[in-house]
Amino acid sequence: MKRKLNQHTFRSWIRTFKDVCKQLIIPFTIFQAIRTILFPSTFDILLLTIFIVVALSYHYELI
Incomplete structure (x- = not known):
């Protein structure tokens, strides 16, 4: 039986x-x-960019 x-x-x-x-x-x-x-690397810059975009979207209530 599916719940x-x-x-x-x-x-x-x-x-x-x-x-x-x-x-x-x-x-x-x-x-x-x-x-x-x-320790700059391409991955670190990409991850930082993603974090900044997510933080700004939470701040402006886009998510």
């Missing part, structure tokens, strides 16, 4: 996940910026 997911529980879980991401994106971005300054 159906409760949509309200699912939305609560996603909301909690988004709140955790909002809290952690700034420290990760700062750490990555320091790492990019000390």
